Amino acid sequence: MRRPLVAITATSRREAPTDPERLRLNAAYVDAIVRAGGIPVVTPPVAAEFAAALADRVDALLLTGGEDVAPSLFGAEPHPALGRVTPARDVWEIALVHAARQRRMATLGVCRGIQTLNVALGGTLIQDIPSALPDALVHEQPQPRDERTHVATVTPGSRLESLVGAEARVNSMHHQSIADLAPGFTVSAVAPDGVIEAVEWTADAWWCLGVQWHPEELDGADAKLFAALIAAATSAS
Numbered sequence: 198m199r200r201p202l203v204a205i206t207a208t209s210r211r212e213a214p215t216d217p218e219r220l221r222l223n224a225a226y227v228d229a230i231v232r233a234g235g236i237p238v239v240t241p242p243v244a245a246e247f248a249a250a251l252a253d254r255v256d257a258l259l260l261t262g263g264e265d266v267a268p269s270l271f272g273a274e275p276h277p278a279l280g281r282v283t284p285a286r287d288v289w290e291i292a293l294v295h296a297a298r299q300r301r302m303a304t305l306g307v308c309r310g311i312q313t314l315n316v317a318l319g320g321t322l323i324q325d326i327p328s329a330l331p332d333a334l335v336h337e338q339p340q341p342r343d344e345r346t347h348v349a350t351v352t353p354g355s356r357l358e359s360l361v362g363a364e365a366r367v368n369s370m371h372h373q374s375i376a377d378l379a380p381g382f383t384v385s386a387v388a389p390d391g392v393i394e395a396v397e398w399t400a401d402a403w404w405c406l407g408v409q410w411h412p413e414e415l416d417g418a419d420a421k422l423f424a425a426l427i428a429a430a431t432s433a434s
């Protein structure tokens with residue numbers, strides 16, 4: 198089997214005004230792709246015009262977690278509880294989503310990645326779950342990243358169900374979530390408080406899945422998400 202190349206998005210930012218700007222990516226994403234049989238191609242934010250050329254050369258896209266998506270991109274004013282935004286990263290990743298969509302290139306979005314997918318394709322976000330949904334579960338867990346802290350009910354018959362089963366126990370490290378779903382996506386998992394935890398593309402045969410949790414920090418059924426991304430990348434190429 199030819200090992201597929203998987204573009205993994207990284208961020209670029211300063212931790213303090215006097216620090217140099219540095220590229221950042223949790224190594225767990227790279228490890229998950231390697232374990233699943235892919236070759237990681239770490240891609241920092243660059244000019245959006247490069248997205249098509251990159252998409253022509255790789256076999257799959259992994260949109261990673263990180264900063265909040267700028268609300269202007271979904272027609273909203275910034276909420277006071279909005280976190281750090283990285284406009285150059287937003288523009289780059291949205292261009293990558295469109296390039297992947299045009300090519301029907303296998304795409305997995307994680308945490309910020311599910312939000313990027315939804316915004317890129319016309320959806321909106323809840324900017325701060327505790328502000329918008331005061332009775333919501335704790336979605337920014339204080340526990341370690343590899344601890345599963347809440348459940349998510351998986352949509353019967355969904356692609357996600359075939360991977361993780363009818364109920365997923367997930368970790369949770371987000372304060373934003375999907376509000377209005379972009380056309381073409383179907384909700385594939387929901388937390389008990391109604392927060393959307395996963396979506397998948399059902400408008401046509403594009404393999405595109407987004408999860409609000411962090412499967413790269415988990416083992417067991419969650420490794421199947423990366424295996425499925427690699428399988429979809431391999432079958433399409």
Ligand code: MN
Nearest residue numbers: 336368369409
């Ligand atoms: Mn959650």
